[in-house]
Amino acid sequence: MARPDRDAVEEAEALARAAGYETVGLVTQGFLHHAKYGVGTGKAEEVAAAVRDSGAGIVLLDSALRASQAYSLAKLCKVEVKDREKLILEIFAMRASTAEAKLQVQLAELEYELPRARESVKMARRGEQPGFFGLGKYEADVYTRMMKSRVATLRRKVEEVAKRREIFREHRRRLAFPTIALAGYTAAGKTSLFNKLTGETKSVDAGVFTTLAPTTRAVMVGERKTLLTDTVGFISNLPAYLIESFKSTLEEISYATVVFLLLDASQPAEKFIRSYESSAQALSHLMVKPSKTIAVLNKCDLAPAELIEERKRELGPIEAVAVSSKTGQGMDSLLGVADAKLTEVAEEEGMEGRVPA
Ligand SMILES: Nc1nc2c(ncn2[C@@H]2O[C@H](COP(=O)(O)OP(=O)(O)OP(=O)(O)O)[C@@H](O)[C@H]2O)c(=O)[nH]1
Ligand SMILES: [Mg+2]
Incomplete structure (x- = not known):
C-alpha cells in the first residue's frame, strides 16, 4: 500500500523487491495517517479483501505505523503487516x-x-x-x-567504531590528501562512478541500497593524489534514527574536501527534482556547504543533450557536470572541474593542498 503517485509506487515496489518480496496487489491512499489502521477503515477493509483475493502473505505499508496500527491491520487482514521503516531495516540487515x-x-x-x-x-x-x-x-x-x-x-559500541573512523580520518588528514566523497540518492550510480574512476569492481545493482559500507581508494585528480570514498545512498523519508545509526559512515561525507552529488539525469523531471531535494537536504544535515559540492549528472548516455541542459538549469547555481559511468563520457571534464574545486577549497581554507611527490 502506497501513496497514489507513480514515483511513490515505484519506489515502494523497489523497496519491497530489495527485501525479497514480490508484489501481487497494490492499494493506494493519499494520506496514511488514520488512527486505528494507519489508513481509513474502508481502505483497511479494501486491503483485507485484496489480501484474500491475491493470497498475499504480507501487507507492506509505505509509511510509518505505530505498534497498535500494525496490530489492528494485521488482525483485520490475517497476515503480517510491515511498514516502510521496517522494510528499509530488513534490506539493511540483509546487505x-x-x-x-x-x-x-x-x-x-x-x-x-x-x-x-x-x-x-x-x-x-x-x-x-x-x-x-x-x-x-x-x-x-x-x-x-x-x-x-x-x-x-x-x-556505546557504535561510538567506539566512530572514534576509530575519526582516528583514520585524522591520519589521512595529516598525510594531507584531499578527499572526495560520492553522495546521492540510492541507485544514482555512485558505485558505478567509483569503479570507473578507481578501476575497482564493487557491486553495482539496479535495486536500492546496494552499498552499505563506504570504501576509499586513491585516484589522481590532476596532479593531486586524492582519496575517493563511495557511500551509502539516500532515500526520501529516511527515519532519523537510521541516519543517526549510520552517522559514522555518513560523516565521511561531512569531512570530505569536495562532495560529488550524484544525480540520475535520465529520470523524469519530477523524480529528478525530488531526488535532488532529498539529497541536498541530507547534505545540509551533514553540514556540507553547497560551495564544496559538484552536481554530477550521471547516466547521460540515457538522456539527450537538450534534457541534460534542462536538468542543469533546474539545479540553479550549483556547478554541474554531465557524465556516464557506463560509457566513460565526461570523466575528463569531471576530473578537471574537481581539480579546480579542490584548489578553490584549499585556498578558501587558507592551506594550499600539498601536492605529494
Ligand atoms: N545507463 C547507465 N546506467 C548506469 C550508469 N551509472 C550507473 N548505472 C546503473 O544504475 C544502477 C545503479 O548503479 P549503482 O552504481 O549501484 O548505484 P549507487 O548509487 O551506488 O546505488 P546504492 O549503492 O544503492 O546507493 C545500476 O544498474 C548501474 O548499472 C550510467 O552512467 N548509465
Ligand atoms: Mg552503491
Missing part, C-alpha cells in the same frame, strides 16, 4: 556485510523496536492485546528494560 554496518543496523533495529515495544506493553496492560509476545505484564516490563540497556550498549 550489511562489515562489522560496522552490522552494528549500525542492530542499533537502528532496536531504536525502531523500542517505542513500539513500549506501546505494546501499554496495550497489554489495558487488555487491548493479549500479552506481549505471549509474555505477562511483569515479563513485558523486564523486556523493555532489557531492550533499553541493549540500546545503550550498542550506542
